[in-house]
Amino acid sequence: MPVTKKQLSGKRVVFGVGGSIAAYKAILLLRRLTDLGADVEVVMTTSACEFITPLTFQTLSGHPVHTNTFNPDDNMAHLRLAENADLILVSPATANLIGRFAQGMADDLLSTIILASHAPLLVVPAMDGGMWQHPLVQQNVKTLRETGVEILDPEFGSLASGHIGWGRFPSEEAIMSSIISLLTMPGDYHDEVVLITAGPTHEAIDPVRYIANRSSGKMGYALAQAAQKRGAQMVLVTGPTSLTPPPGIHTISVTTAEEMRDAVHKHFERATVVIMAAAVADYRPDQPAKTKLKKQGREQVSLALSPTPDILTSLSAQKSGQFMVGFAAETEHLIEEATRKLKAKGLDMIVANDVTKPGAGFGSDTNAAVVLDAHGLVADLPLMPKREMATKLLDLIRIRLNQQK
Ligand code: CTP
Numbered sequence: 001m002p003v004t005k006k007q008l009s010g011k012r013v014v015f016g017v018g019g020s021i022a023a024y025k026a027i028l029l030l031r032r033l034t035d036l037g038a039d040v041e042v043v044m045t046t047s048a049c050e051f052i053t054p055l056t057f058q059t060l061s062g063h064p065v066h067t068n069t070f071n072p073d074d075n076m077a078h079l080r081l082a083e084n085a086d087l088i089l090v091s092p093a094t095a096n097l098i099g100r101f102a103q104g105m106a107d108d109l110l111s112t113i114i115l116a117s118h119a120p121l122l123v124v125p126a127m128d129g130g131m132w133q134h135p136l137v138q139q140n141v142k143t144l145r146e147t148g149v150e151i152l153d154p155e156f157g158s159l160a161s162g163h164i165g166w167g168r169f170p171s172e173e174a175i176m177s178s179i180i181s182l183l184t185m186p187g188d189y190h191d192e193v194v195l196i197t198a199g200p201t202h203e204a205i206d207p208v209r210y211i212a213n214r215s216s217g218k219m220g221y222a223l224a225q226a227a228q229k230r231g232a233q234m235v236l237v238t239g240p241t242s243l244t245p246p247p248g249i250h251t252i253s254v255t256t257a258e259e260m261r262d263a264v265h266k267h268f269e270r271a272t273v274v275i276m277a278a279a280v281a282d283y284r285p286d287q288p289a290k291t292k293l294k295k296q297g298r299e300q301v302s303l304a305l306s307p308t309p310d311i312l313t314s315l316s317a318q319k320s321g322q323f324m325v326g327f328a329a330e331t332e333h334l335i336e337e338a339t340r341k342l343k344a345k346g347l348d349m350i351v352a353n354d355v356t357k358p359g360a361g362f363g364s365d366t367n368a369a370v371v372l373d374a375h376g377l378v379a380d381l382p383l384m385p386k387r388e389m390a391t392k393l394l395d396l397i398r399i400r401l402n403q404q405k
Helices: 023-033 054-061 079-085 095-102 108-114 129-133 135-144 172-183 218-229 257-268 311-317 334-344 386-404
Strands: 012-017 041-044 086-092 121-125 157-160 164-168 193-198 204-208 209-211 233-238 250-252 271-277 281-283 305-307 322-329 349-354 366-373 376-385
Touching: 012 054, 012 079, 023 041, 023 054, 023 086, 023 129, 023 172, 041 054, 041 108, 041 218, 079 108, 086 095, 086 108, 086 172, 095 108, 095 121, 095 135, 121 172, 121 322, 129 135, 129 164, 157 305, 157 386, 164 334, 193 218, 193 257, 209 281, 218 233, 257 271, 257 311, 271 311, 271 386, 281 349, 311 322, 322 334, 334 349, 349 386, 366 386, 376 386
Parallel strands: 012 041, 012 086, 086 121, 193 233, 193 271, 204 281, 233 250, 271 322, 322 349
Antiparallel strands: 157 164, 204 209, 281 305, 349 366, 366 376
């Protein structure tokens, strides 16, 4: 009988199990993974061993279970596992594990492997709803997400504590679907050099004051991380944001529109895709004061402003096959304004969002947008997390790139 290749054949998963009652669900996940052909090595934390024995995982995975950094028979396990993994899954992940990962600690085998690896990391939290909602846990989750870690949100339902609320371990189907999508992520940007801008620019008024806008940079960072995961060679040019530079991405920090223009032009020639998600200031103070401006009584003051360079327009003039995508954040006449900018700036595609809509404004973790090209509406993307929108936008760009070939 011919042997049929299973969906996850050849995929190597490091499966970290944390100390939660949901550890028993890890057994079912392990079974599903091996049934699909994945080669899984299990790493248990000390607390996980309080809930379940390593022997169970050893029997199901067909590999010895790793529980100790200092194993004389396998003292390089952390490096071997880190380098060979196609995915690191941590399920269940306790609040303690999430906190230690977010702090970059390497005080046990699992956290050491995570720091030593470049593989995608999927974390499935399991804790009581009150703990999940604690601001410190949420801060740690945010930190991890900003560095590209996938974290599944707990679901609503009955909890081990007897309470009903948020904190329920996600369903096996939801976890498996995330695992499969991470392990089978298309490497469809391998041949692309993607140049992305993100965040606002700051234009100095004097040494302590500046003109800026409300852009957080989240959309541009999400796009950069998504393109990197799909194999792109990435250059991220970022204005001032509170986000952590994504690991492994060539990130150039700039402050002003002129600095952003210079950085973008420097990398434009070798780029194949340019996505200008930055909210570039249109004007800058004519003559920034060298010393702090002093209050001049009660009379009105006015600030003379000069236009900044329009980066996209200057890039279009030098275009040599780059696929160019702009963004338009509008408060009215969304389609008309986006269509005008698409033509005026010589773009291949524009992503337009109405920033007055709840959840689609600056700083939010979600976005809703319409995508247009020279032929009109390409897609109407409803409210969704920016990470998801990044994937959808890259899918749309990929389709156009394929059509150009
Ligand atoms: N943009 C740019 N250079 C600028 C201003 C904007 O390259 N000096 C880019 C933005 O990164 C975005 C697109 O142009 O991709 C549209 O930006 P937006 O601010 O909406 O357009 P403006 O041309 O500035 O028009 P307005 O402010 O009048 O809406």
